Amino acid sequence: MNVGTIAMLIAGLFCFGVGAYLAATGNRTTGIALMAMGLIFQVLTLRQLKSARRTHGDEQ
Secondary structure, X not given: OOHHHHHHHHXXXXXXXXXXXXXXXOOHHHHHHHHHHHHHHHHHHHHHXXXXXXXXXXXX
């Protein structure tokens, strides 16, 4: 896993967590937008991991 993949993973978790907090505490629109961004980051991370696995196989 490279640094970019790890950064997207952390960004996804952070955005989703902050979005869930904001949606629960009152700022619903911003919270939902942040949760959506977090899910997009997670999908991009999974796509990168799948691509790396396909490219490199099980060399490790």
